Amino acid sequence: MDAHQESLENPFNMDEDCRNCPALCETRESVVHGYGDVGGEFVFVGEMPSEGADAAGVPFVGDADGERLQRMLGELGFSRSPPDALEPELQNCVLTYLSRCRHPDRDPTAEELANCEPYLNAELRMINPEIIVPIGQRALEALAIEYTTRAPESFDVEAEHATTVRGRGFELLPMLELDRQTDADSEAWVDHVRENVFGRDYRQTKGRRSR
Numbered sequence: 001m002d003a004h005q006e007s008l009e010n011p012f013n014m015d016e017d018c019r020n021c022p023a024l025c026e027t028r029e030s031v032v033h034g035y036g037d038v039g040g041e042f043v044f045v046g047e048m049p050s051e052g053a054d055a056a057g058v059p060f061v062g063d064a065d066g067e068r069l070q071r072m073l074g075e076l077g078f079s080r081s082p083p084d085a086l087e088p089e090l091q092n093c094v095l096t097y098l099s100r101c102r103h104p105d106r107d108p109t110a111e112e113l114a115n116c117e118p119y120l121n122a123e124l125r126m127i128n129p130e131i132i133v134p135i136g137q138r139a140l141e142a143l144a145i146e147y148t149t150r151a152p153e154s155f156d157v158e159a160e161h162a163t164t165v166r167g168r169g170f171e172l173l174p175m176l177e178l179d180r181q182t183d184a185d186s187e188a189w190v191d192h193v194r195e196n197v198f199g200r201d202y203r204q205t206k207g208r209r210s211r
């Protein structure tokens with residue numbers, strides 16, 4: 001955690017009463033902005049808060065999908081908390097979403113994602129990570145548009161799961177949607193990071209401030 005950071009939750013004090021998407025304002029419990037260590041080298045980006053995250057106001061907690069990711073973060077040394085913690089103690093990573101508000105019955109529309117994009121762009125600009133982890137097809141396509149030279153439709157998250165995609169300024173480590181992962185899928189992703197990312201100097205992708 002950055003020495004000057006006061007809170008892991010919404011560290012950039014983004015608007016927690018954002019009303020840019022009228023339909024989502026009616027259905028959400030929380031506006032779930034980024035959470036974690038703003039000096040981190042890894043940013044994990046999902047499509048939208050799960051039910052547990054919406055209730056807790058913290059990304060990727062409060063249900064089985066969140067626990068799956070938190071367990072993986074623990075195995076990689078990013079979390080010191082048990083997988084069911086609602087306010088996990090994270091280091092070297094930030095968790096966030098394309099859309100910070102949840103509709104229980106549908107995915108966010110293209111317009112809602114466009115409304116929310118400035119929050120993600122601001123977080124990425126301020127964190128300046130080395131590695132971005134798109135979780136799920138929609139996050140992968142959205143980040144591919146910004147940070148790779150490949151056409152977004154050429155990406156299939158199932159095929160790209162547990163691989164490294166070199167991009168402009170960042171490397172992407174795509175991950176299958178958490179509710180589609182088997183334990184073997186999760187293990188393969190963790191192993192990929194251990195063997196192919198931690199095993200080399202991934203910081204060479206760009207000049208980086210000292211931590």
Ligand code: SF4
Binds near residue numbers: 018019117
């Ligand atoms: S999804 Fe994003 S832009 Fe839309 S209301 Fe929520 S925080 Fe605001």
